[in-house]
Amino acid sequence: MKVTVERAELLKSLSHVHRVVERRNTIPILANVLIKAGKNGLELKATDLDLEVVEIVPAETGQAGATTVPAHVLYDIVRKLPEGAQVQLEAGGERGTLTVKASRARFSLQTLPEADFPDLAAGEFSHTFKVKGADFRRLVDKTQFAISTEETRYYLNGIYLHVTEGAGGKSMLRAVATDGHRLAQAELEAPAGAAGLPGVIVPRKTVAEIQKLLEDKEAEATVSLSTTKIRVQVGSIVLTSKLIDGTFPDYGRVIPQGNDKTLIVDKDEFAAAVDRVSTVSSERGRAVKLSLAEGKMTLSVTNPDSGSATEELEVDYTAEPLDIGFNSRYLLDITSQLEGDTAELKLADPGSPTLVRDSTRTDALYVLMPMRV
Amino acid sequence: MNAPGFCRDCLSDAPKGDRCPACGSPRLVRHGELDTLSVAHVDCDAFFAAVEKRDDPSLVDVPLIIGGGKRGVVSTACYIARIKGVRSAMPMFKALALCPEAVVLKPNMEKYRTAGRQVRAMMQQLTPLVEPLSIDEAFLDLSGTQALHGASPARTLARFAQAVEKEVGITVSVGLAANKFLAKIASDLDKPRGFSVLGQEEAAAFLAPRPVTFIWGVGAAFGGKLAKDGFHTIADLQRAAPADLARRYGAEGLRLSRLAFGLDTRAVEPEREAKSVSAETTFERDMGALRPLEQTLYALSEEVSDRLKHAGIAGRAVTLKLKSADFRLRTRSRTLEAPTCLAARINGAARELLAKEVDGTLFRLIGVGVSDLCPIADADPADLVDTSTERLKAAEGAMDELRARFGRGALTRGILLDATTDRRKKK
Numbered sequence: 001m002k003v004t005v006e007r008a009e010l011l012k013s014l015s016h017v018h019r020v021v022e023r024r025n026t027i028p029i030l031a032n033v034l035i036k037a038g039k040n041g042l043e044l045k046a047t048d049l050d051l052e053v054v055e056i057v058p059a060e061t062g063q064a065g066a067t068t069v070p071a072h073v074l075y076d077i078v079r080k081l082p083e084g085a086q087v088q089l090e091a092g093g094e095r096g097t098l099t100v101k102a103s104r105a106r107f108s109l110q111t112l113p114e115a116d117f118p119d120l121a122a123g124e125f126s127h128t129f130k131v132k133g134a135d136f137r138r139l140v141d142k143t144q145f146a147i148s149t150e151e152t153r154y155y156l157n158g159i160y161l162h163v164t165e166g167a168g169g170k171s172m173l174r175a176v177a178t179d180g181h182r183l184a185q186a187e188l189e190a191p192a193g194a195a196g197l198p199g200v201i202v203p204r205k206t207v208a209e210i211q212k213l214l215e216d217k218e219a220e221a222t223v224s225l226s227t228t229k230i231r232v233q234v235g236s237i238v239l240t241s242k243l244i245d246g247t248f249p250d251y252g253r254v255i256p257q258g259n260d261k262t263l264i265v266d267k268d269e270f271a272a273a274v275d276r277v278s279t280v281s282s283e284r285g286r287a288v289k290l291s292l293a294e295g296k297m298t299l300s301v302t303n304p305d306s307g308s309a310t311e312e313l314e315v316d317y318t319a320e321p322l323d324i325g326f327n328s329r330y331l332l333d334i335t336s337q338l339e340g341d342t343a344e345l346k347l348a349d350p351g352s353p354t355l356v357r358d359s360t361r362t363d364a365l366y367v368l369m370p371m372r373v
Numbered sequence: 374m375n376a377p378g379f380c381r382d383c384l385s386d387a388p389k390g391d392r393c394p395a396c397g398s399p400r401l402v403r404h405g406e407l408d409t410l411s412v413a414h415v416d417c418d419a420f421f422a423a424v425e426k427r428d429d430p431s432l433v434d435v436p437l438i439i440g441g442g443k444r445g446v447v448s449t450a451c452y453i454a455r456i457k458g459v460r461s462a463m464p465m466f467k468a469l470a471l472c473p474e475a476v477v478l479k480p481n482m483e484k485y486r487t488a489g490r491q492v493r494a495m496m497q498q499l500t501p502l503v504e505p506l507s508i509d510e511a512f513l514d515l516s517g518t519q520a521l522h523g524a525s526p527a528r529t530l531a532r533f534a535q536a537v538e539k540e541v542g543i544t545v546s547v548g549l550a551a552n553k554f555l556a557k558i559a560s561d562l563d564k565p566r567g568f569s570v571l572g573q574e575e576a577a578a579f580l581a582p583r584p585v586t587f588i589w590g591v592g593a594a595f596g597g598k599l600a601k602d603g604f605h606t607i608a609d610l611q612r613a614a615p616a617d618l619a620r621r622y623g624a625e626g627l628r629l630s631r632l633a634f635g636l637d638t639r640a641v642e643p644e645r646e647a648k649s650v651s652a653e654t655t656f657e658r659d660m661g662a663l664r665p666l667e668q669t670l671y672a673l674s675e676e677v678s679d680r681l682k683h684a685g686i687a688g689r690a691v692t693l694k695l696k697s698a699d700f701r702l703r704t705r706s707r708t709l710e711a712p713t714c715l716a717a718r719i720n721g722a723a724r725e726l727l728a729k730e731v732d733g734t735l736f737r738l739i740g741v742g743v744s745d746l747c748p749i750a751d752a753d754p755a756d757l758v759d760t761s762t763e764r765l766k767a768a769e770g771a772m773d774e775l776r777a778r779f780g781r782g783a784l785t786r787g788i789l790l791d792a793t794t795d796r797r798k799k800k
Contacts, residue, residue, distance in 0.1 A: 150710045153759070178757055178758055180756040180757050180759060182757070249758045254757045254758060351755065367757060369754070369755055369757050372750055372751075372754075
């Protein structure tokens with residue numbers, strides 16, 4: 001194998017694929033990236049057995065062939081090469097090494113045979129749809145923070161992606177995530193080809209990689225799904241991932257319908273006040289108490305070890321007075337996802353879930369479990 | 374040379390002679406530093422056995438062992454049984470071989486706790502600086518209490534020992550020294566009903582001939598390492614340069630070089646907050662099958678849960694402890710998503726850990742503990758998706774209420790009904 005590729009192109013691509021490779025691996029080949037030179041260019045592929053990323057970069061192939069080398073080492077080398085350098089990769093010489101040459105630097109890397117590199121057999125996809133990168137990214141961004149890290153409830157360790165009938169009777173592509181403390185839901189009008197989509201749970205690591213792939217807002221993503229795999233293609237990058245094999249809970253009954261106390265508050269003022277009063281809260285108890293009265297909200301935090309804090313905000317609230325506590329970090333997570341200027345909270349009582357959303361938009365909503373205060 | 378001294382029975386001065394000039398008692402204490410030392414270690418003598426003998430006079434003159442059945446271990450042996458060689462932590466069959474005429478009683482922890490609390494309360498009347506080490510022993514720092522009690526710490530302690538005998542009906546041994554390390558050693562020198570003083574001046578010479586394992590914190594493993602490096606007695610440590618010990622064993626080495634001369638700067642820390650709540654039991658016969666193990670585990674989980682609920686606390690880390698038939702200890706821990714005080718949650722986590730350990734090994738002991746503690750208000754928060762917590766809380770609350778009203782036996786989980794395991798030794 002012999003191939004020449006521009007450093008910038010190679011670096012960009014390696015930065016995509018090397019992240020998939022876990023830092024610690026018990027199976028040596030999983031630490032490697034597969035590089036394959038052909039007439040279409042240079043193909044790079046990395047996998048952790050659950051997630052696979054393949055990208056093709058333009059290259060000048062002298063001699064076709066393939067091998068695998070440690071991904072993080074190759075990434076670090078290319079990163080440190082001078083800008084604008086032409087990188088020459090050559091394998092097939094003695095002792096199974098890959099030679100990396102650029103200007104006057106020369107590296108020799110140990111390889112493992114290409115034939116040993118695992119393939120994430122994708123199988124057939126039942127549904128394929130195209131969606132604007134920015135739109136799909138939004139679904140993921142709005143819900144990603146609520147994904148659970150709790151291993152015992154593995155079916156919450158991802159975003160539940162499915163098609164459902166929205167409020168306006170339209171078919172919507174909806175993403176939902178929850179960790180039991182909060183729930184996030186975002187949706188967009190279902191793109192053509194998404195009808196009848198099976199409900200799937202996209203794992204957290206895959207979600208993070210999809211976010212990275214969609215950094216370019218103008219890009220278009222092609223999403224393919226089966227009951228066991230998801231594939232997202234953006235330009236020359238193809239990400240394929242297993243899905244979480246489990247049943248996402250019936251989240252519909254978690255979303256409060258009858259909360260009758262409405263609070264409207266300036267989102268930025270609210271977030272800043274929560275952030276300020278929570279300065280005195282302890283590492284463990286992050287509770288902030290909201291005391292609601294007509295036209296007024298008093299935020300307070302009491303930490304027996306360090307002190308207390310209160311702040312008053314003018315709000316739009318006309319229901320009967322209510323004291324309710326929330327985890328301040330969760331409140332900030334949610335307010336940072338709101339897009340409009342004002343937040344709307346629908347409350348029932350201090351022990352029941354509270355609904356939070358933009359007062360002007362309906363395509364995303366959040367549910368938050370109160371804390372005892 | 375006349376050192377300050379007094380009679381432990383009538384507390385009058387006794388600077389010389391073998392008997393008290395006032396009452397004729399031979400129980401005199403005399404020491405050059407007697408009036409200046411103020412750190413004490415107080416240890417109840419054969420505590421569990423003493424409480425039982427107090428409550429049943431027919432036991433007073435017979436050897437008494439508190440512990441499990443044939444298979445358990447000795448938790449306390451009275452001094453009569455100790456003459457025959459019976460020791461704490463000795464397997465029961467061995468103890469009974471040494472002393473076949475001994476009376477064996479199962480521990481009645483509730484009774485001991487009451488007596489222990491009584492003694493603790495009396496200590497706290499002497500000084501606020503009481504650092505409990507266990508149910509029946511504590512460090513006391515009586516510095517600056519002379520004016521308050523109108524007597525030196527030594528006399529205050531002697532009076533306290535008398536008061537415990539009178540009011541609680543058990544005896545204690547007192548070790549008085551300049552620091553915790555020496556006080557702990559001193560209380561062991563003259564047991565039972567003892568009062569011994571270990572001054573700073575004599576400490577180095579006193580320690581010199583003792584083995585290194587005499588030092589608190591130097592166990593078999595570290596002791597072996599020290600012996601391999603040529604340190605057999607404390608004198609060997611005294612001869613070594615502190616810098617050399619520090620180089621060999623790090624911070625621990627420096628500590629050793631100071632302790633070897635009886636120097637210890639640790640303060641008596643009152644109010645050691647509980648760091649964990651646990652319960653364990655030793656089986657009558659070794660067990661390897663999941664079913665009996667999980668039954669015992671459930672009972673222990675309930676016990677831990679009870680104690681957490683009573684103390685108004687909860688914990689986030691659950692630890693399973695197993696000791697195999699060949700005395701190998703296994704501990705496995707799991708951190709929960711949220712702190713809990715519920716028996717079902719504690720048991721759930723511990724049982725999961727247990728299932729992985731059941732591999733044909735025979736176990737002699739099982740225990741479960743909860744640590745990473747917090748107030749009960751932060752425990753078992755409501756969950757959006759999983760509503761079982763609320764249901765569990767309600768169910769356990771109802772069970773606890775019934776048991777409070779009708780006794781512990783009023784309600785039993787099905788899992789315990791075919792339990793053949795018995796629980797002897799609790800901690």
